[in-house]
Amino acid sequence: MNNNKNSGIRQGVTGVTSTVGNLTGGLLHTVGGAVGTVGRGIGGTINNTTGTKIVGDGLATVTTGVEDGVHVVGKGLEDAGKYPGK
DSSP states (O other), X not given: OHHHXXXXXXXXXXXXXXXXXXXXXXXXXXXXXXXXXXXXXXXXXXXXXXXXXXXHHXXXXXXXXXXXXXXXXXXXXXXXXXXXXO
């Protein structure tokens, strides 16, 4: 009987954790994608305006790195609510 109670509590906590993780992870994916897209766009504009690729490509590389890092963190948060067997 005690195992059933613990199992129910665990499922409830896991459900909340999973929901929060999925929400936060999804938001981070959105923010990361926006940062990467904006950085690449501004980088392309700088390249076309100045005629040099160093600054624009550098900005695009940095923002793409931020985007990739945020996606990794977001995926980790989404996975946080999962438990073995789910």
